[in-house]
Amino acid sequence: MASATPLTSAVVLAAGHDDVSRSLLTHPLGGSTVVGAAVGTVTRVVDPSRVVVVVAPGDTAVREALGDGYTYVEQAEPRGTGDAVLTARAAIEALGTDRVLVAYADTPLLRPDSLRGLLHRFTLKDADLAILTAVVDDVAQEYGEYGEVVREATPSGPAPIIAIRDQAEQHAPREGRTELNVGAYAAHPGLLFGELEAMAADDEHRLTELARRIIGRGKSIHSYQIYDTSEVRGINTPEQLAQAADIVLARLFVPVKNTDTQIVFGTGGWRALIGEGYTLANVRRLSQAIANEVTRRGLEGQGVVIGGDRRFLSRESAEAAAEVFAGNNIPVTLLRDDVPTPLVTFAAPYLQAAYGIIITSSHNPPQWNGMKVFRADGSLPLDDETNRYQDEANALSIADVVTLDLARARETGVVVDRELDEPYIDAIEEIIDVDAVRGSGLRVIVDAMYGTSQSTLGTILTDMRVRAEFIHAQHNPLFGGIAPAPDSERLHALKGLIERGGGRYSLGMATDGDSDRIGIVDEQGEYVEANDLLLLLYWYLHEVRGERGGVVRNLATTHMLDRLAAHFGEESREVKVGFKHVTAGMEEIGAVLGGESSGGLTVRGWLLGKDGIFACALVAEMLARTGKTISALRQAIWDVTGRLYMAEADVPATPEMRVEVPRRLASEPLTHVGAYPVASVSHIDGTKIVLEDGGWALLRFSGTEPLLRMVAEAATPEQARELLDWLKGFVTA
Known part of the structure; x- marks a missing residue:
């Protein structure tokens, strides 16, 4: 029988060590603040009601940045990180907990999976203490404030940790690849606070000393290593804050796999890889969100029309969507067999339906599927509408979805199977x-x-x-x-x-x-x-x-x-x-x-x-x-x-490019593309550069794929290719 998940609480250190570091905690970062991002990561792993935030005396800024829902305690004097954790002892013990996660508010770039991995390692290894580590290069330049993990040399197997050496203890510059203590810990509360109290009696208030003491007592200490070194960066200076902002922005454009099942609309509906983002569960959640919109607007009587193309899972998805609308007392016209998308576009106004829905991923590769949603007039919803649908769908759990078994729905007439090929063909032949x-x-x-x-x-x-x-x-x-x-x-x-x-x-x-x-x-x-x-x-x-x-x-x-x-x-x-x-x-x-x-x-x-x-x-x-x-x-x-010739190319869009290309375009106003003078620059969708001779060049990041699309049009094929080559050189420089 599997053991129950250990009850976890967390301590987040947000008191800062001086006025500058404290002020940086409430600076904006990626749609939140530095402290908001750090605590937000912790709450992806630990319930917010079990998070204790340690702040400076009289602090209001951190509290205002985070809001209610957390327990706040004040560190009376800035005596060190160990003392800050000890300040949270009463609050943590009042919560009742099996293990404690300790994290820093000035390391907001950690990912939830890193903290989750740390907690798993602590429990699975039955450790007394677990620490988060990373192996980095250029340690002196970028990571000098972190302690170094020292391991015992062993001929085989994992090398045990024997010490954590602070920067002050370094007798020579650290060179080459170095394993660092990132500053997140997992421990049993009794051991954690007992050792911190003993340290305080010896006037020792550094949290890093905790590891040394546990090692000295023959207790077990284990580590969980992170491999994305961007997570390691702390924020203690304005320069580090600017670097962190770049990292956060770049992450927004990294395709997330495995655990990310968010529904995201692109320029032509929602599309995702089958088995990853595209699942029947997500089809049902999105259908429920649209059904909620139908109900709010009082359009149930108009019903919806649903069809699917020939892709894998299209028929099953169309039927799953039909069950959701039927479960919400919304009549469904379910189109038989596979149908073209324009037939559904036609069917919505033809049937005066509230919405038309087709399961398709259009021209995408076969491992993709998706859903297109059409208004009652057959038009695609604009961004504000699709954002509303996707946000509501993503907030729903599968338990929030109401369904009616398809067989029963058909028996009662809530779902009606129908073919609309002939009316669609007749309408085309009238034009x-x-x-x-x-x-x-x-x-x-x-x-x-x-x-x-x-x-x-x-x-x-x-x-x-x-x-x-x-x-x-x-x-x-x-x-x-x-x-x-x-x-x-x-x-x-x-x-x-x-x-x-x-x-x-x-x-x-x-x-x-x-x-x-x-x-x-x-x-x-x-x-x-x-x-x-x-x-x-x-x-x-x-x-x-x-x-x-x-x-x-x-x-x-x-x-x-x-x-x-x-x-x-x-x-x-x-x-x-x-x-x-x-x-x-x-x-x-x-x-x-x-x-x-x-x-x-x-x-x-x-x-x-x-x-x-x-x-x-x-x-x-x-x-x-x-x-x-x-x-x-x-x-x-x-x-x-006259003639114009077009040249096109797509290149993989790295996260760094998505940050750097717009920045360079903004910081270096273009007057020429190669030898050709620029007449105007538009930013309505990507960056379009119009030349004085009528040619143009476009840089645009795809909204549905990790690609940078480059297009150029000019009076000759050679000039179009020349413009395209310039674009390639610009983005790869």
């Missing part, structure tokens, strides 16, 4: 000129990328009398081992089939894993960049279909759209990355087209979200009505707008 395509003789190959487009897009193409062949259309949750993104690198099979067709095919089409993005290959087997496709469709909508209005693009999309809009006398608008910003911008200026360079687009009068299936149908209509090939149309429009 697309199906009759104009019939008789055109178009023949296409469609790469479904193992996604969800075959049924709906196949029906539309058949209705148009387009002869269509599908590849990669079977259900394969591994997507052939690649991320299902319709870009040039992943469409080799499609390009090869068209090249080998000898003019047999009019074009190739591709949709991503959830069918909201499009990729096009022309009649010669050449991949058509999404930027060029947006240019073609804007020209077609404006000039052939006669639909007047401007265009909206995100800041990573070609400026040739602006040139074409100016040629038409129309407005163009640049927005942040995220299709929700594109559709919001379209509404503001009444744009006819909105799109992004990654292959997402929509048109006025259709969905408030991107739709690769609709886009494929619109391309077929464009070819049929103009009677021209993609390559011919593209050249004709370039004759109007």
Whole structure:
């Protein structure tokens, strides 16, 4: 039978040794204060009601910084760290405890796992004392205030600790790798306070002396080693505070694994690795948070519509979400089989549902899944709304989730299974000129990328009398081992089939894993960049279909759209990355087209979200009505707008880069990128540098992946590559 978890209390030393160190404790650090960060780490391991904070006489600053919920005791005189711990004796003994954790308020960079590891080691080794240690380089320069752990040399096995040598005891500079006593301890309360009292009788008040005494008495002392030396840094000077702020900021961008199951929305919904952040438990928690919003707003009668794509766990997740909404007395339309994301975007306003939800991770690799949430009008919620959903979901425990068994929910009609393919297809065919395509003789190959487009897009193409062949259309949750993104690198099979067709095919089409993005290959087997496709469709909508209005693009999309809009006398608008910003911008200026360079687009009068299936149908209509090939149309429009060439690259975004790159951009105002004068710099989303000659360069950290995205556009491929090389050099310098 497993033993009960030992009852733990903690002492946090926050009295400081002088006025400067005390004042630094309440300085801001990473959204909190120095002392707030240190105590916050302790309370991830020890219940706040069992934390005793030792403060200076008459202190109010630390108390105000931390607030209520802790026990505060005052150290009458600054006689040393051992005396400070002894001051907490009565408070700790009143709590009743099996073990005591001692930590310092001026070491706020320790992680909860380090303290947790220390406590585990203390208990599992049945130690009398356990200390936290770290092995570091450059000890004299950065860690001179820490004591050195001295071990006995042994031929094999763990070397026992025989002493902790203070800095004052060093007779020669410490060189090479040195093991340091970081200053966190775990001990039994009787031993801890008994030894500290005996030390005080001998006028010894240094906490480090505790280890020496325990070793001298033949008691057991063990250590837990931390490997991230950034945790070791204490804050006793303004310079150390500035360094700590950098470390805290950098940590915010480190992908956290294993214990981090937080739900975090990116630019297109919540996405996470399956089995890590993406779990059925998190699906249920997020569904409960959205169900709470439905209930607060009194929209239960409208219900929700839920679907899933072909990814691993999508069907199980859709059913789990349905059980949560049903458990909250909210009717559910559960879409049968796998469905495209745009069908759910359509279904929300079609059914007048409060929300549309689809389980998908779009174009991400197969080991990912996620959830997209759509408003009643089919638009994506903006950041303030998704922040509200994720914060509420993360605050919920699984015990807070209300569910109704799916079988019972179906029996009672709270969950209704339904297909909406036909209404969705009919709605597309009301906008697309199906009759104009019939008789055109178009023949296409469609790469479904193992996604969800075959049924709906196949029906539309058949209705148009387009002869269509599908590849990669079977259900394969591994997507052939690649991320299902319709870009040039992943469409080799499609390009090869068209090249080998000898003019047999009019074009190739591709949709991503959830069918909201499009990729096009022309009649010669050449991949058509999404930027060029947006240019073609804007020209077609404006000039052939006669639909007047401007265009909206995100800041990573070609400026040739602006040139074409100016040629038409129309407005163009640049927005942040995220299709929700594109559709919001379209509404503001009444744009006819909105799109992004990654292959997402929509048109006025259709969905408030991107739709690769609709886009494929619109391309077929464009070819049929103009009677021209993609390559011919593209050249004709370039004759109007001129050419711009884009170069892109992604590099892994280290935490240090996320701190240093924005700082350098802020501290060194750019006047030139290489030899090219800078006209303006925008910070609406990353940093976009616009040059006087019309070229531009963008640095933007991804919101969903640990990547720094770099994009450049210029009048020649060489200049675009030159700008991209400059960006790479800037971030790696």
